[in-house]
Amino acid sequence: MLISNTKEWKALEAHHQSLADIKTCQLLKDRERNDCLFKGFDKITIDFSKQKISANTLEMLFELALSVNLNEKISGLLSGDKVNTTEDRAALHTALRLPAEKSLILNGEDINSDVQLQLTKMEEIVNRLINGHWRGFSGKPITDVVNLGVGGSDLGPLLVCDALDEYEVQGETGINVHFASTMDGSQISSLFSSLNPETTLFIVVSKSFTTIDTLTNAETAKQWVLEQCSNEALVSKQHFIGVSASPSKMEEWGIVAEHQLLFWEWVGGRFSLWSSVGICIAIKLGMRNFRLLLQGAHEMDKHFLSAEFENNLPVLLGLISIWNVNFRKINAQAILPYDARLAVFPDYLTQLEMESNGKSVTLNGEAVDYDTCPVLWGEVGPNAQHAFYQLLHQGTQKVNCDFIAPVKRFCNTDGEHGKRLKEQHLLTLANCFAQSRALMLGSSSSEGISNKTREESANSTSHRHYPGEQPSTTILLEELSAYSLGQLIALYEHKVYVMAVLWNINPFDQWGVELGKVMAEGTLDALSNKGKVDDFDQSTNKLIRFINSKVKDSGGL
Amino acid sequence: MNILVVGGGLNSFVSASLFASVGNTVYFNSFGCSISRYQLEPGLESLFKEQVEVGRIVEISTTNQKLEESYEIIVLGEEVETYSLEDIDWTIKFTLDQAIWILLSPSDIGEAIYWKKRLNSRNNGNGSTVKNCIDVISCPLLIREGRALEDFSRPELITLGCDTECSAIRVKALMYPFNRQKDDIKIVSTKEAEFACFASHAMLATRLSFMNEMAALAEKTGVDIDVIRACIGSDPRIGSSYLYPGCGYGGATLSKNLQRISSKLKRRNDDLGLLDIVAEINNRQKDLLFRKIWHFFGGSLKGKVIAVWGVSFKPETDSIEGAPALQLIESLTAQQAEIVFYDPMAKQNAIEYFAEREISVKATDRAMDACDNADVLVVCTEWKELWNPSFAELAARLRCKAIFDGRNIYGPDQVKLAGLKYFGIGRQ
Numbered sequence A: 001m002l003i004s005n006t007k008e009w010k011a012l013e014a015h016h017q018s019l020a021d022i023k024t025c026q027l028l029k030d031r032e033r034n035d036c037l038f039k040g041f042d043k044i045t046i047d048f049s050k051q052k053i054s055a056n057t058l059e060m061l062f063e064l065a066l067s068v069n070l071n072e073k074i075s076g077l078l079s080g081d082k083v084n085t086t087e088d089r090a091a092l093h094t095a096l097r098l099p100a101e102k103s104l105i106l107n108g109e110d111i112n113s114d115v116q117l118q119l120t121k122m123e124e125i126v127n128r129l130i131n132g133h134w135r136g137f138s139g140k141p142i143t144d145v146v147n148l149g150v151g152g153s154d155l156g157p158l159l160v161c162d163a164l165d166e167y168e169v170q171g172e173t174g175i176n177v178h179f180a181s182t183m184d185g186s187q188i189s190s191l192f193s194s195l196n197p198e199t200t201l202f203i204v205v206s207k208s209f210t211t212i213d214t215l216t217n218a219e220t221a222k223q224w225v226l227e228q229c230s231n232e233a234l235v236s237k238q239h240f241i242g243v244s245a246s247p248s249k250m251e252e253w254g255i256v257a258e259h260q261l262l263f264w265e266w267v268g269g270r271f272s273l274w275s276s277v278g279i280c281i282a283i284k285l286g287m288r289n290f291r292l293l294l295q296g297a298h299e300m301d302k303h304f305l306s307a308e309f310e311n312n313l314p315v316l317l318g319l320i321s322i323w324n325v326n327f328r329k330i331n332a333q334a335i336l337p338y339d340a341r342l343a344v345f346p347d348y349l350t351q352l353e354m355e356s357n358g359k360s361v362t363l364n365g366e367a368v369d370y371d372t373c374p375v376l377w378g379e380v381g382p383n384a385q386h387a388f389y390q391l392l393h394q395g396t397q398k399v400n401c402d403f404i405a406p407v408k409r410f411c412n413t414d415g416e417h418g419k420r421l422k423e424q425h426l427l428t429l430a431n432c433f434a435q436s437r438a439l440m441l442g443s444s445s446s447e448g449i450s451n452k453t454r455e456e457s458a459n460s461t462s463h464r465h466y467p468g469e470q471p472s473t474t475i476l477l478e479e480l481s482a483y484s485l486g487q488l489i490a491l492y493e494h495k496v497y498v499m500a501v502l503w504n505i506n507p508f509d510q511w512g513v514e515l516g517k518v519m520a521e522g523t524l525d526a527l528s529n530k531g532k533v534d535d536f537d538q539s540t541n542k543l544i545r546f547i548n549s550k551v552k553d554s555g556g557l
Numbered sequence B: 001m002n003i004l005v006v007g008g009g010l011n012s013f014v015s016a017s018l019f020a021s022v023g024n025t026v027y028f029n030s031f032g033c034s035i036s037r038y039q040l041e042p043g044l045e046s047l048f049k050e051q052v053e054v055g056r057i058v059e060i061s062t063t064n065q066k067l068e069e070s071y072e073i074i075v076l077g078e079e080v081e082t083y084s085l086e087d088i089d090w091t092i093k094f095t096l097d098q099a100i101w102i103l104l105s106p107s108d109i110g111e112a113i114y115w116k117k118r119l120n121s122r123n124n125g126n127g128s129t130v131k132n133c134i135d136v137i138s139c140p141l142l143i144r145e146g147r148a149l150e151d152f153s154r155p156e157l158i159t160l161g162c163d164t165e166c167s168a169i170r171v172k173a174l175m176y177p178f179n180r181q182k183d184d185i186k187i188v189s190t191k192e193a194e195f196a197c198f199a200s201h202a203m204l205a206t207r208l209s210f211m212n213e214m215a216a217l218a219e220k221t222g223v224d225i226d227v228i229r230a231c232i233g234s235d236p237r238i239g240s241s242y243l244y245p246g247c248g249y250g251g252a253t254l255s256k257n258l259q260r261i262s263s264k265l266k267r268r269n270d271d272l273g274l275l276d277i278v279a280e281i282n283n284r285q286k287d288l289l290f291r292k293i294w295h296f297f298g299g300s301l302k303g304k305v306i307a308v309w310g311v312s313f314k315p316e317t318d319s320i321e322g323a324p325a326l327q328l329i330e331s332l333t334a335q336q337a338e339i340v341f342y343d344p345m346a347k348q349n350a351i352e353y354f355a356e357r358e359i360s361v362k363a364t365d366r367a368m369d370a371c372d373n374a375d376v377l378v379v380c381t382e383w384k385e386l387w388n389p390s391f392a393e394l395a396a397r398l399r400c401k402a403i404f405d406g407r408n409i410y411g412p413d414q415v416k417l418a419g420l421k422y423f424g425i426g427r428q
Helices: A007-018 A031-036 A055-067 A068-077 A093-097 A112-130 A154-161 A186-194 A211-224 A234-239 A247-253 A278-306 A313-329 A346-355 A389-394 A413-445 A451-459 A482-503 A509-529 A538-554 B012-019 B044-053 B085-093 B111-120 B150-151 B163-178 B188-219 B225-233 B252-266 B272-295 B324-332 B345-355 B391-397 B412-417
Strands: A037-042 A042-046 A144-148 A177-182 A199-207 A240-244 A259-262 A332-337 A373-376 A399-404 A474-477 B002-006 B025-030 B057-059 B071-077 B096-104 B135-138 B158-163 B185-188 B303-311 B340-342 B362-364 B376-379 B400-404 B419-424
Touching: A007 A055, A007 A313, A031 A037, A031 A055, A037 A313, A042 A313, A042 A482, A055 A068, A055 A313, A055 A482, A068 A278, A068 A482, A093 A112, A093 A278, A112 A259, A112 A278, A144 A186, A144 A211, A154 A177, A154 A278, A154 A346, A154 A482, A154 A509, A177 A186, A177 A278, A186 A211, A199 A211, A199 A234, A199 A278, A211 A234, A211 A240, A234 A240, A240 A247, A240 A278, A259 A278, A259 B188, A278 A482, A313 A482, A332 A346, A346 A482, A389 A413, A413 A474, A451 B096, A474 A482, A509 A538, B002 B012, B002 B085, B012 B025, B012 B044, B012 B057, B012 B071, B012 B150, B044 B057, B044 B150, B071 B163, B085 B096, B096 B111, B096 B163, B111 B135, B111 B188, B135 B158, B135 B163, B135 B188, B158 B163, B158 B188, B158 B252, B163 B185, B185 B188, B185 B391, B188 B225, B188 B252, B188 B272, B252 B272, B272 B324, B272 B376, B272 B400, B272 B412, B272 B419, B303 B324, B324 B340, B324 B345, B340 B345, B345 B362, B391 B412, B412 B419
Parallel strands: A144 A177, A144 A199, A199 A240, A240 A259, A332 A373, A332 A399, A399 A474, B002 B025, B002 B071, B025 B057, B071 B096, B096 B135, B158 B185, B303 B340, B303 B376, B340 B362, B376 B400, B400 B419
Antiparallel strands: A037 A042, A042 A474
């Protein structure tokens, strides 16, 4: 039975109707409700009170969650149940951040011992690099590392490296970390112009080690180094590390055994930054910070497993999103960090949420009759204020917004400019809180609008009208560190899982990305004149003919 | 004169010994350091002991409270920042009104002025500030390990940084015995003396790095840098000293003072980074021998046995601070090569250095023994005794028959004649 047919779901639909004439600001008068919606765990504090929910709503959402056995599903996820049903395997990203002394048995084997083994191997490689003992073909120490991966093999490490830039390993031997993901070659070619092949190491990250985007970039990179040193064995050994679940494919490509790092089938790409996939993070920030990242996430795992629903941050975040999507019919989610260090976070969540929950059939293959993952996007809040906030304030779409900000900032910056920076942080927080408030209240709050503006607005009332009632959640991090970032990412990972459990969909597969890949093969043949040109639909045929005629005219691309 | 010398480094022992040797009574607090640290410094230990015996050096200690003397001249031999707060407080306690502090090793520009202000505004204990009229002067000593006594007693030039005339007269008198041959005392301001000290180190380092840069080009051009060195060195505008390319300069003072002046330059907006590049070239030079060896073995050094001759940063010293051999050995062992080294003076220091870092190395007491069963030989310090080995014997001992000469002390042709491959710096 679809969840939409349960009595708990129907009750929530009715409850939603009952709130139709009530504004969020009226709900906010209930101090007890507000206290229930202001929750914290460790380094994270969340205010849900600007959501249009009453104390009853939460109770009813918990009932809904209980009706699908969310509790058991959570413990099943963490203990290795085959939650990825279409690929018949567990999704054990949480095992990647277990403390070394813990064990987790999967198919009769302690997988944490494998995890720790790879962490040790990774640490050894990281130390060699940081100490300047990893040498390129000419004997010079490696100074630059390029991560070649796409999707989960790119976004997670990119997010953490970018966000925690200030924590990078200091000193002469600090390694510069770069990322190239796109198959179009633009990113990697621009790196070639600034890097030295003698001192550049490439990390090829692909779970299957067949990802066309990554492997084509890797081949091009190898050619780039070979132009300077024709000894291919030496180049492969000193300039390429492989990270994959397939040792045989890595070997086939030429990655030497001691430079292969493994992860496992039970780690989904978009959940993999905690594994060897995160080696770039450790190279840039050092192993100590990498372990703090894991530790932060592990604390969130324990919280997710053990906290009762009313205090469980991922459960609350997930259930309130369900409320917005399925009952309030809000199909857009904006991620708005008020800290430019988290600029990549919206992109990261775009994949985490939409690739996980962009599904329309249940675990049994039955079509759902309710909406699943909303369209998600975002931008650094203060910049977005000058970009798409117009739509949030006066557009026709309802959007659920997550405002994210650190409590402490620039604590270690001294001097007059340090004072100024701290003031800038307060200004940023003021904007963050003001925007969420304005989105909720709309024109019903006349404060801050001058008399003159009021007079003007008499002439153009409709253009100056703010409908308000845009829901939002404010997430505060004590300060941005490896530990707290680990918690924040794990919070969203678990939120995604909560929503998938409620919708009864599989968040760990991504069949939707396959069809286009297959079609690209035939299309490439047609473009390179190896296959028939007119075998496609009219539109594609025309595009192919157009390109081929241009190629013919100019004697090549 | 009643002189108090404080400090446990080479400058302190040398200045105490030499000031005593010309008739001064020197009270000397080495803060627990012993002269035996410098038993390899030519002549120093015997001179020091002699002066102690005749009573012109009176050794005192921080806890020896019987001595309640105060001193008119107080010599701080080492960089002020290397003294502990307790040691400085102790020294201040024995500083008479009208006394002079002489700083022999500047560690900052404006340092003497800073200390003068601080000493003269100290509290007398009753809450009121007293005017003590203490002067602080800067007299940077450019003494080199291995020839410290000679450098101090027969200096090319004494730069006396002094901001008041009467102190200049007093210190000039103190230095008079070392300045008799040619009157070469240059009296400048304290800041100028400090600046000159850093600038001269920066200049020397720049010459060396410049030559190393030329050596890199010479190697690519098929030219012997030693010939170029001789040609340009004979030009009196250039002069011949500090033109020897090699595997990098070491030692405590040169690198540190270079770093100090370059960080001062960085605070200016128009610094283009000349001295950073000088330091960077030196770091590269220190890695150069490794790269040559790496290349020789095709990037596979595991299990190779490398003999290293010389680990001190220069000949005639047991100091290994900043020595290129250390970095080389660390890099080689990181690739799992095995090291056997020989050094006539610095063996023990190096053994301790590597033990602390858990790096396994072997050492021998004879140069040739290090080459038994070694694959190749690397020369890092130009000890005199290494200048003319039997190349035939080396060829017989070295399995891969190759010499990496980090100081260009061998003639390439002579080495090749014995059937050995030769790799120098800036030559083929």
